[in-house]
Amino acid sequence: LEQWLGRDVVSILDFTRGELLDLFDAASMLEEALGRGEALRLLEGHIVALAFFEPSTRTRLSFEAAAKRLGAETIGFAAAEATSIVKGENLADTIRMLDAYSDLIVMRHRYEGAALYASEVAEKPVINAGDGRQHHPTQAMLDLYTVTKLYGSVDGLVYGVLGDLRYGRAATSFLLGLTRFRPRRVYLIAPPLLRPRDEVYSVLRGSGLPVVEAASLEEVLPELDVLYVTRIQRERFPDPREYEKVRGSYRVTLDILERHAKPELRVLHPLPRVDEIDHRVDGTRYQAYFLQARLGVPLRAALLAKLLGAL
Ligand code: NCD
Numbered sequence: 001l002e003q004w005l006g007r008d009v010v011s012i013l014d015f016t017r018g019e020l021l022d023l024f025d026a027a028s029m030l031e032e033a034l035g036r037g038e039a040l041r042l043l044e045g046h047i048v049a050l051a052f053f054e055p056s057t058r059t060r061l062s063f064e065a066a067a068k069r070l071g072a073e074t075i076g077f078a079a080a081e082a083t084s085i086v087k088g089e090n091l092a093d094t095i096r097m098l099d100a101y102s103d104l105i106v107m108r109h110r111y112e113g114a115a116l117y118a119s120e121v122a123e124k125p126v127i128n129a130g131d132g133r134q135h136h137p138t139q140a141m142l143d144l145y146t147v148t149k150l151y152g153s154v155d156g157l158v159y160g161v162l163g164d165l166r167y168g169r170a171a172t173s174f175l176l177g178l179t180r181f182r183p184r185r186v187y188l189i190a191p192p193l194l195r196p197r198d199e200v201y202s203v204l205r206g207s208g209l210p211v212v213e214a215a216s217l218e219e220v221l222p223e224l225d226v227l228y229v230t231r232i233q234r235e236r237f238p239d240p241r242e243y244e245k246v247r248g249s250y251r252v253t254l255d256i257l258e259r260h261a262k263p264e265l266r267v268l269h270p271l272p273r274v275d276e277i278d279h280r281v282d283g284t285r286y287q288a289y290f291l292q293a294r295l296g297v298p299l300r301a302a303l304l305a306k307l308l309g310a311l
Helices: 017-035 058-069 091-101 114-121 137-151 169-178 198-206 217-223 240-246 254-260 289-294 296-307
Strands: 047-052 073-077 104-109 126-131 158-162 185-189 211-213 226-229 266-268
Touching: 017 137, 017 296, 047 058, 047 091, 058 073, 058 104, 058 126, 058 137, 058 296, 091 104, 091 114, 104 114, 114 126, 126 137, 137 169, 137 226, 137 266, 137 289, 137 296, 158 169, 158 217, 169 185, 169 198, 185 217, 217 254, 266 289, 289 296
Parallel strands: 047 073, 047 104, 104 126, 158 185, 158 226, 185 211, 226 266
Antiparallel strands: none
């Protein structure tokens, strides 16, 4: 209990393998209880603040559902335009108010380091729900939890991470999360302009993660157990012409999967997708991204309960 109570969640690297496995056990227990329709009042009397300065569908709503399933109340906003930030209030003052009105703050912001900064200003625990292109730790937690449910373990598998590894915080956090486990191999499949940033690359290499750069999806697909696909993060490109060079540069079609993938391959995607996965994949055995999105609720419920000392 001590270990989790009141902690901030800024990066997936803040957590050990043992802590992540402990979290997955708690998520699994809650998933079963909630699946049986049990009313869990673990967080009764608590208020969770959802401070989303950037757009979100799954992350915000699954945090809200998770809090409410455990009997907590939520307050918050879903766009910076809805706050006094538009009147010129600074981020620190906004955070002080959230800190005063709630027991835990979930925050998404387009600035890198915003969550770390909030964790320094606030006394209550802060969960980073995405800070610019940098971190999205709870996404990585639910991604790794999904792999655990599908395969029984994160270890020993061959992964392909496809897409925008440069600006994508979900892909980055997933890769950083894999360093806490023992995958057999991790293929990075990205157009040259979207390769991981040096600072991410050096953490991956330094951790001994068996990363290999792949020239094409087709070439590595036969080996993969998990294909993690991501959207090109158009809104984070400093120059729209750079985006034009890479738009539509990869697409996972049913045809490619049927020709090259093992039947056991599972495709993950943090969503939203634009055009990088053909909708014809949705109804097939390969598709695991809707399960992944659903598992956001028990995983985030477990995290809230642990940080608030209820599990
Ligand atoms: C991701 C994000 O916001 O980083 N979405 C999510 O939280 N599931 C991925 C994305 O926007 O592409």
